[in-house]
Amino acid sequence: MISATCVAPVNIALIKYWGKRHEDLILPVNDSISMTLSTDELCAKTTVTASESFETNRMWLNGEEVPFEGSPRLQRCLKEVHRLAVANGSQKVPPSWKIHIASVNNFPTAAGLASSAAGYACLVYSLSRLYDIPLNEELTTVARQGSGSACRSLYGGFVQWHRGALDDGSDSVAKQIAPSSHWPNMHVLILVVNDERKKTASTKGMQQAVKTSQLIKHRVDKVVPERITQLREAIANHDFQTFAEITMKDSNQFHAIALDTFPPCVYMNDVSHRIVSFIHDYNEIMGGYHAAYTFDAGPNACLYVLEENVPHLLDAIQKVFPSDSFDSDTYLRGLSVPKVDKSHKIDPAQRNKIDSLDIIAKNAFRYIIHTKVGEGPRELSADNSLLINGLPL
Ligand code: DP6
Numbered sequence: 399m400i401s402a403t404c405v406a407p408v409n410i411a412l413i414k415y416w417g418k419r420h421e422d423l424i425l426p427v428n429d430s431i432s433m434t435l436s437t438d439e440l441c442a443k444t445t446v447t448a449s450e451s452f453e454t455n456r457m458w459l460n461g462e463e464v465p466f467e468g469s470p471r472l473q474r475c476l477k478e479v480h481r482l483a484v485a486n487g488s489q490k491v492p493p494s495w496k497i498h499i500a501s502v503n504n505f506p507t508a509a510g511l512a513s514s515a516a517g518y519a520c521l522v523y524s525l526s527r528l529y530d531i532p533l534n535e536e537l538t539t540v541a542r543q544g545s546g547s548a549c550r551s552l553y554g555g556f557v558q559w560h561r562g563a564l565d566d567g568s569d570s571v572a573k574q575i576a577p578s579s580h581w582p583n584m585h586v587l588i589l590v591v592n593d594e595r596k597k598t599a600s601t602k603g604m605q606q607a608v609k610t611s612q613l614i615k616h617r618v619d620k621v622v623p624e625r626i627t628q629l630r631e632a633i634a635n636h637d638f639q640t641f642a643e644i645t646m647k648d649s650n651q652f653h654a655i656a657l658d659t660f661p662p663c664v665y666m667n668d669v670s671h672r673i674v675s676f677i678h679d680y681n682e683i684m685g686g687y688h689a690a691y692t693f694d695a696g697p698n699a700c701l702y703v704l705e706e707n708v709p710h711l712l713d714a715i716q717k718v719f720p721s722d723s724f725d726s727d728t729y730l731r732g733l734s735v736p737k738v739d740k741s742h743k744i745d746p747a748q749r750n751k752i753d754s755l756d757i758i759a760k761n762a763f764r765y766i767i768h769t770k771v772g773e774g775p776r777e778l779s780a781d782n783s784l785l786i787n788g789l790p791l
Contacts, residue, residue, distance in 0.1 A: 399449040400491060402527035403782045405441045406520035406775035408511055409434045409550045410586070410692060410700050412645045413625050414652040415559060417608045417618065422474075423567040424546045427608065428622040430559045431629055432550045433702075434578065435586060436772030439732040442516035444501040445784040446524045452496035458790045459517075460502050471544050475522055478540040483529040490530040497528075500784035505767075511588070511698070518544030519551030523775040533774075535571040542570060554578045554773035556633050558626070576633055578771040583705035585733070587712070588767040589719075591669045591697040600695045603656060603663040610660040617651060638704060642690035645702060646677075649692040656695075667697040669762045673719075676758060677701070680714055683751045706742045708768070709735055710752075715766075718758045723765075732768040 415430035455466045455476070466472060480493055501520060503513050522541040526533060533552060542549035542559075549572040550557040562570030598606075607614050625644050632640035656663040666674075670693055677691045689711050690702045703711050712735060716724055723729040738744075744752075784791060 399447060399451075399788065400528065401445060401447040401780065401783055401785065402524045403443070403445040403778045403780070403784065404520055404524040404527060404775050405437050405443045405778060406516050406523055406551050407434045407437045407554070407772055408440045408505075408513075408516045409547065409557065411547065411550075411694070412641075412692065412702075413622060413629060413648045414694075415546050416652055416655060417604045417614055418546070419561075420565075420567065421605070422470075422543075423570075424542050425567050425570050426546055426559065426561050427614070428618045429561050429626050430547075430550070431575065431626060432547070432557050432559075433584065433586075434551065434554045434557060434772055434774060435769050436578075437776075438772070439767055439769035440503075440505045440511065440516070442501060442503050442513065442520040443778075443782070443784065444499065444517075444520040444524045445782075446497055446499050446521070446528050447785050447788050448491045448495040448497045448528060449788055450492070450495055452498060452788060455496050455498070457499040458501070458784075461790060466499075471518075472521075475518065475540055475544045476525070478543060479522070479525045479529055479531065482526075482531045482536065482540065486531050488530040491528060497525075498785055498788045499524075500790050502784065511694075514545040515547040515551045518548035519775060522548070523552060524777075527777050535573065536568075538572040539567060539570065542567070542572070552774055555580060555771060558630070575630060578773055581633065581636055581771060584771045585703050585705045585708055586767075586769050586771075587701040587703060587708070587715075588769070589673060589699040589701065589715070590764045590767065591667065591699070591762065592764055593667055593669075593697045595667070597665055597696060598663045603659065603665075603695060606661075606663070607655055607659040611655050611658040613658045614655050617655060621651065639687050642681075642687035642702065645690040645692050650674075653693065663695075665695045665697065666693050669759060670697045670699060672758045672762075673699045676715075676718055676755075679755065680711070680752075683748055684710075685748075705736055705770070706739060709738045710742075710744050712766075714752050714755065717752060718755050719762045720757060720760050721763060722761060729765050730768065731765055733770065735768065
């Protein structure tokens with residue numbers, strides 16, 4: 399019996415992946431860029447165990463057994479790992495041995511975060527440790543076949559998923575643009591919005607968009623290529639102004655395409671739209687971009703903000719979206735809020751303007767997660783295993 403246990407991060411796209419040119423291989427219509435979030439606040443954790451004595455492949459997700467054979471994406475990932483093991487001459491695990499997988503997320507599903515990205519990245523990374531396969535671009539093509547956005551979670555920092563041009567997808571890979579140490583004060587606030595609506599799943603939504611949206615063609619041919627170049631440059635230069643503008647515009651365009659899909663996909667809700675207008679008002683008061691929003695296929699906002707600007711932004715959020723639980727331990731989760739340092743004191747005119755902002759909505763968020771840019775997946779020691787003798791704890 400042989401095991402590996404690993405953690406892998408969530409990533410949030412700055413330039414969105416939306417639309418496939420091949421469904422099974424998960425080949426995207428455009429490049430995307432994301433930032434990897436620290437695993438200290440949000441991560442998937444997976445144990446994979448292989449044994450001669452296991453009769454079938456089995457998997458447990460957050461403690462519940464899920465049908466392994468029923469998932470073509472899972473099976474494709476395992477098949478690809480076997481192929482890479484042979485290609486790399488790795489004989490650590492005999493190919494006939496079956497595997498057991500247990501995976502958990504350390505964040506509630508209710509957070510509506512891209513759990514599939516962290517989950518598949520963690521699965522593929524754990525398998526790569528088990529089968530002794532190196533982490534390289536080729537491994538990102540395996541994670542990509544689990545869930546497109548998962549390929550970006552194999553690296554820390556800022557990551558680009560190149561759409562590639564080949565039919566077999568071998569050049570549709572993720573590459574790191576810059577490590578997390580390049581911009582360590584890049585922080586994120588995730589505003590988890592109350593919302594119970596049933597939404598169209600990403601896979602289905604993007605399929606319909608490619609089929610029915612005319613705007614998506616313009617995005618793919620013209621807008622994304624320009625934005626990729628500009629955003630890469632903004633990251634290289636620590637240029638938060640350009641970074642913020644591209645991020646917000648790209649989120650807006652993604653949701654415009656969702657609405658241009660027929661029938662339309664509506665992912666943001668009323669509170670999401672109010673967050674957008676608040677961020678624009680806030681940035682205007684501050685005289686430049688101090689925060690940038692982005693929304694995935696759901697109503698929660700992800701706000702990018704430099705560490706030194708976190709305290710003022712949180713004050714303003716509590717002013718316009720007051721929460722009765724603000725002082726409770728469970729409302730503001732994750733990193734503690736840094737102290738305002740002297741060089742980032744807000745001037746009295748700005749303070750007045752923020753103080754005179756109207757309340758937009760009360761108790762609009764379940765909670766707020768404060769996190770930052772982080773590293774890629776890593777292996778944990780055996781005492782962190784989620785499986786004992788191949789079965790969940
Ligand atoms: C809006 O990677 O979940 O988060 O490839 O079908 O599994 P599949 O989709 P998925 O889509 C993520 C879409 C997004 C944007 C992004 O992460 O780039």
